Amino acid sequence: MARRQYPFHLIEPRWQQRWEQEQTFRAWNPGEAVPPGHPFGLRHGLDGKTPVAAQLPPKCYILDMFPYPSGEGLHVGHPEGYTATDILARFRRAQGYNVLHPMGWDAFGLPAEQYAVKTGQHPRVTTQANIANFTRQIRSLGFSYDWSREVATTDPEYFRWTQWIFLQIYNAWFNPETRRAEPIATLPIPSGCDTPAKQRAYRDSRRLAYVAEAPVNWCPELGTVLANEEVVDGRSEVGGFPVVRKPMRQWMLRITAYAERLLGDLNNIDWTDSLKEMQRNWIGRSEGAQVTFALEGNPEGITVFTTRPDTLFGATYMVLSPEHPLVARITTPAQREAVSAYQAFASGRSDLERTELAKEKTGVFTGAHAVNPVNGQRIPVWIADYVLASYGTGAIMAVPAHDTRDFEFAVKFGLPVVQVVEPPSGRDWRGYTDEGVAVNSTSDQVSLDGLPTPEAKRRITDWLASRGLGARTINYKLRDWLFSRQRYWGEPFPIVWRTGEDGTRYTEAVGEEALPLVPPPLDDYKPTPDGQPPLARAADWVNLPDGSVRETNTMPQWAGSCWYYLRYLDARNPDRFVSESAERYWMDSTAAGSRFGVQGVDLYVGGTEHAVLHLLYARFWHKVLFDLGHVSTAEPFHRLVNQGLILGDDGQKMSKSRGNVVNPDDVLAEYGADAFRLYEMFMGPLQEVKPWSTQGVAGVYKFLGRVWRLFIDETSETAFEQACAAEPDRAAAHLGLIKLAPNVQDVPADAHHLKPLHQCIRKVTEDLEGLRFNTAISALMIFVNEAIAWEVKPVSVLRPFLQLLAPLAPHLAEQLWEMLPSGPSGAPPESLSYAPWPSFDPALLVEDTLEIPVQVNGKLRDVIRVPVAATQADIEAAALASEKARPFLEGRTVRKIIVVPRKLVNIVVA
RNA sequence: GUGGGCGUGGCGGAAUGGCAGACGCGCCAGACUUAGGAUCUGGUUCCUCACGGAGUGGAGGUUCAAGUCCUCUCGCCCACACCA
Numbered sequence: 002m003a004r005r006q007y008p009f010h011l012i013e014p015r016w017q018q019r020w021e022q023e024q025t026f027r028a029w030n031p032g033e034a035v036p037p038g039h040p041f042g043l044r045h046g047l048d049g050k051t052p053v054a055a056q057l058p059p060k061c062y063i064l065d066m067f068p069y070p071s072g073e074g075l076h077v078g079h080p081e082g083y084t085a086t087d088i089l090a091r092f093r094r095a096q097g098y099n100v101l102h103p104m105g106w107d108a109f110g111l112p113a114e115q116y117a118v119k120t121g122q123h124p125r126v127t128t129q130a131n132i133a134n135f136t137r138q139i140r141s142l143g144f145s146y147d148w149s150r151e152v153a154t155t156d157p158e159y160f161r162w163t164q165w166i167f168l169q170i171y172n173a174w175f176n177p178e179t180r181r182a183e184p185i186a187t188l189p190i191p192s193g194c195d196t197p198a199k200q201r202a203y204r205d206s207r208r209l210a211y212v213a214e215a216p217v218n219w220c221p222e223l224g225t226v227l228a229n230e231e232v233v234d235g236r237s238e239v240g241g242f243p244v245v246r247k248p249m250r251q252w253m254l255r256i257t258a259y260a261e262r263l264l265g266d267l268n269n270i271d272w273t274d275s276l277k278e279m280q281r282n283w284i285g286r287s288e289g290a291q292v293t294f295a296l297e298g299n300p301e302g303i304t305v306f307t308t309r310p311d312t313l314f315g316a317t318y319m320v321l322s323p324e325h326p327l328v329a330r331i332t333t334p335a336q337r338e339a340v341s342a343y344q345a346f347a348s349g350r351s352d353l354e355r356t357e358l359a360k361e362k363t364g365v366f367t368g369a370h371a372v373n374p375v376n377g378q379r380i381p382v383w384i385a386d387y388v389l390a391s392y393g394t395g396a397i398m399a400v401p402a403h404d405t406r407d408f409e410f411a412v413k414f415g416l417p418v419v420q421v422v423e424p425p426s427g428r429d430w431r432g433y434t435d436e437g438v439a440v441n442s443t444s445d446q447v448s449l450d451g452l453p454t455p456e457a458k459r460r461i462t463d464w465l466a467s468r469g470l471g472a473r474t475i476n477y478k479l480r481d482w483l484f485s486r487q488r489y490w491g492e493p494f495p496i497v498w499r500t501g502e503d504g505t506r507y508t509e510a511v512g513e514e515a516l517p518l519v520p521p522p523l524d525d526y527k528p529t530p531d532g533q534p535p536l537a538r539a540a541d542w543v544n545l546p547d548g549s550v551r552e553t554n555t556m557p558q559w560a561g562s563c564w565y566y567l568r569y570l571d572a573r574n575p576d577r578f579v580s581e582s583a584e585r586y587w588m589d590s591t592a593a594g595s596r597f598g599v600q601g602v603d604l605y606v607g608g609t610e611h612a613v614l615h616l617l618y619a620r621f622w623h624k625v626l627f628d629l630g631h632v633s634t635a636e637p638f639h640r641l642v643n644q645g646l647i648l649g650d651d652g653q654k655m656s657k658s659r660g661n662v663v664n665p666d667d668v669l670a671e672y673g674a675d676a677f678r679l680y681e682m683f684m685g686p687l688q689e690v691k692p693w694s695t696q697g698v699a700g701v702y703k704f705l706g707r708v709w710r711l712f713i714d715e716t717s718e719t720a721f722e723q724a725c726a727a728e729p730d731r732a733a734a735h736l737g738l739i740k741l742a743p744n745v746q747d748v749p750a751d752a753h754h755l756k757p758l759h760q761c762i763r764k765v766t767e768d769l770e771g772l773r774f775n776t777a778i779s780a781l782m783i784f785v786n787e788a789i790a791w792e793v794k795p796v797s798v799l800r801p802f803l804q805l806l807a808p809l810a811p812h813l814a815e816q817l818w819e820m821l822p823s824g825p826s827g828a829p830p831e832s833l834s835y836a837p838w839p840s841f842d843p844a845l846l847v848e849d850t851l852e853i854p855v856q857v858n859g860k861l862r863d864v865i866r867v868p869v870a871a872t873q874a875d876i877e878a879a880a881l882a883s884e885k886a887r888p889f890l891e892g893r894t895v896r897k898i899i900v901v902p903r904k905l906v907n908i909v910v911a
Numbered sequence: 912g913u914g915g916g917c918g919u920g921g922c923g924g925a926a927u928g929g930c931a932g933a934c935g936c937g938c939c940a941g942a943c944u945u946a947g948g949a950u951c952u953g954g955u956u957c958c959u960c961a962c963g964g965a966g967u968g969g970a971g972g973u974u975c976a977a978g979u980c981c982u983c984u985c986g987c988c989c990a991c992a993c994c995a
Contacts, residue, residue: 275915387993397995406993478994685924700935779934854930859976861930899975905929909975
């Protein structure tokens with residue numbers, strides 16, 4: 002190993018210990034006593050006091066997406082976001098905010114359970130070992146987390162409240178009038194429900210958490226169902242195992258009720274457009290109409306959803322999804338065999354096969370005919386798996402002339418194609434799916450001919466509505482959230498099953514006093530042989546004395562991460578999931594008594610992989626809690642930033658198989674935490690994808706070495722090194738031998754010191770504000786490159802510089818700060834972390850003269866120096882007098898001279 | 912297919928419509944050294960001996976002025992994907 006640039010291996014542990022011992026980064030809630038001598042109290046005049054919310058400084062809640070503590074440990078992608086938030090947290094602290102910056106563990110998860118299945122070891126043991134390793138790694142990076150607020154979703158004192166929130170959801174319904182969740186007791190029961198059993202069934206069918214027999218994504222390999230979102234291309238997102246559809250009894254959460262609000266409230270939060278767009282796409286709102294087609298020889302009709310009711314005249318056949326309940330009732334005897342065979346074929350296909358074979362349309366005629374309501378045409382009814390049971394009504398009217406899929410299908414099965422839309426300019430109408438003008442759309446009842454598409458839609462929808470045949474409708478892709486898993490290592494549902502007088506089974510909430518409901522230890526963590534979840538093995542736990550039976554499903558991993566940001570606010574509260582005062586102070590800055598900030602988390606940083614699932618689920622839970630009065634904001638995360646992926650040295654995604662994985666532990670050992678942090682930020686913009694470069698780390702490490710040498714006397718460092726060599730065990734104690742360089746002096750600074758400093762202050766402040774860490778670091782480098790050449794280095798200049806460096810490289814900054822003598826203005830604050838952020842003096846940045854580029858016809862010919870006070874005429878004259886520009890002016894007519902004040906001159910010649 | 916993002920030196924990347932390439936890596940030269948994968952100084956977009964010219968994936972356009980704005984086009988990345 003090359004010689005160390007500076008003794009980071011001694012400095013970094015030293016400061017990490019100090020911060021921990023002195024609880025430097027503890028954040029105080031309203032009503033909490035600030036211990037005497039704490040730098041936060043000293044800074045804000047709250048030393049030893051117990052402030053109420055109004056006495057605390059403005060809050061700033063800076064949040065990381067908490068990690069799943071995997072057995073592999075941290076990779077360099079994790080600390081990217083963590084470093085960014087830490088820099089901002091330290092910056093805001095220095096600016097005087099009360100900063101909440103917590104960390105915790107999304108600790109439920111499949112790997113620990115799979116290990117338990119193999120070895121019989123309780124998943125908690127594995128989980129705790131992994132948490133310990135992650136904690137060590139994260140702590141070694143010197144992040145300013147308030148560890149007193151650490152949470153783990155697997156902690157019973159945490160999931161007690163996850164279960165409690167589930168009960169709030171279970172005990173609520175969505176009132177379509179008020180468009181919000183309300184306690185289930187307020188649900189009006191229709192008069193038809195005249196027995197307690199019927200009333201109960203009605204209520205249960207309206208709850209926000211309900212049980213349904215639904216076709217689910219069953220993954221045999223994992224032994225559990227998966228949410229739609231967890232299935233990618235017909236395989237499990239985790240592990241990549243095949244997934245099949247299978248009807249099962251499952252818990253669902255009624256997230257669809259919130260579709261409109263989840264969509265609408267995106268407009269009130271500060272997320273990137275691309276992220277909002279992803280959420281919008283996932284929710285998938287589409288406007289259209291429901292249209293009912295009569296069936297020949299059957300009193301029922303087929304209701305379809307269409308976004309193009311204007312093409313109704315072009316509907317030449319209909320398609321039901323193979324699972325549609327009508328199929329059995331309308332299929333003619335002649336077609337029965339073919340239809341059943343097709344249904345078997347469709348259901349037997351895994352999602353993977355369905356996706357892979359999507360190119361080729363398949364389907365079967367049912368033998369039934371429907372009647373096009375608009376022109377009385379008799380059209381055949383088919384079934385095909387390109388129509389999804391779960392979207393719209395599970396049935397479509399097919400308009401092959403103007404829908405790609407219908408067109409493919411019609412061509413394959415020889416069904417008629419009728420033009421009803423005229424494309425704008427001579428384009429082929431066959432398969433034309435965009436807007437145009439309606440044609441061939443006239444009956445004795447109604448005509449659309451000549452109408453542009455939007456107008457035609459309106460006309461036909463009104464007509465259908467007036468006849469009771471259809472209505473304007475809004476449809477969503479979003480489906481209710483499949484919330485149960487057949488696993489051991491998750492939160493058990495606080496639910497028991499009872500059997501009613503009439504023999505039907507129904508659910509009942511476990512009392513809140515029984516929480517947390519902890520999963521019992523098992524000898525064997527596998528599902529039961531008959532396919533029941535592992536918890537079913539614990540007969541004593543499942544069967545209760547009063548004859549009721551516990552729910553044996555558990556909640557998905559998302560549950561714990563849906564609200565952890567709220568628990569941080571009041572992590573050790575034994576009585577409530579979060580106290581009202583803490584919640585208001587940290588989340589709702591517009592509440593009475595607070596003066597600053599935004600509603601919700603001020604900054605939330607994490608990877609794009611959670612762009613839909615976690616963020617949508619968490620928003621949903623938050624809105625339910627908001628409706629029920631448990632939280633004070635409609636949205637949890639005000640500002641959200643996705644950090645970009647870090648690729649390997651080779652520009653490829655890091656993976657063990659490619660052998661390009663960078664282990665932070667190795668980087669830390671060689672370069673230290675400050676260099677690691679600095680490099681993570683120096684690589685490029687936070688949001689971009691960028692490749693790791695070990696040489697790049699060495700570059701910023703050298704920069705920190707230069708900072709060190711800017712301050713340190715080399716002779717004393719040699720003495721220190723010799724002492725360390727003599728007594729390696731006492732190396733840390735020898736740090737005291739290191740002295741400041743003799744030219745670091747407490748003397749007045751002059752303009753040639755102050756100008757670079759104040760330029761640096763301005764640039765770093767603005768860049769941190771905008772999360773442009775790479776350019777902030779570049780500004781620090783520029784300052785150091787200048788300052789290192791100074792003969793004398795005034796302490797009053799070095800001190801603010803260290804403050805600017807501190808958020809990025811806190812250990813080194815603290816160490817050097819400690820060594821600086823106190824200035825004329827008195828001793829520096831106890832900890833650099835709470836020293837007020839320096840401000841720049843614009844007066845010091847003013848130049849006497851300006852460099853003005855001179856262009857001729859837009860090409861740079863010279864740079865002239867003019868006094869700041871120069872008038873436009875002065876500048877013009879100076880430009881025309883330029884020696885270098887003159888040759889380009891000779892023999893030509895000056896047409897125009899553009900003078901951009903303070904910027905540039907452009908002489909336009911003919 | 913749909914939506915979003917991105918194309919700038921050998922590399923990572925800088926540039927409120929106003930000097931393209933800040934800062935760093937690498938490379939080249941020099942200094943100090945027994946030595947250097949240390950440190951310090953200087954240089955480093957390309958073509959040209961030079962004057963100068965060209966240059967931000969490509970082609971047009973707007974403008975006194977375009978990496979930046981507009982149109983078309985090519986390439987790469989990410990997400991969703993039979994959503995009626």
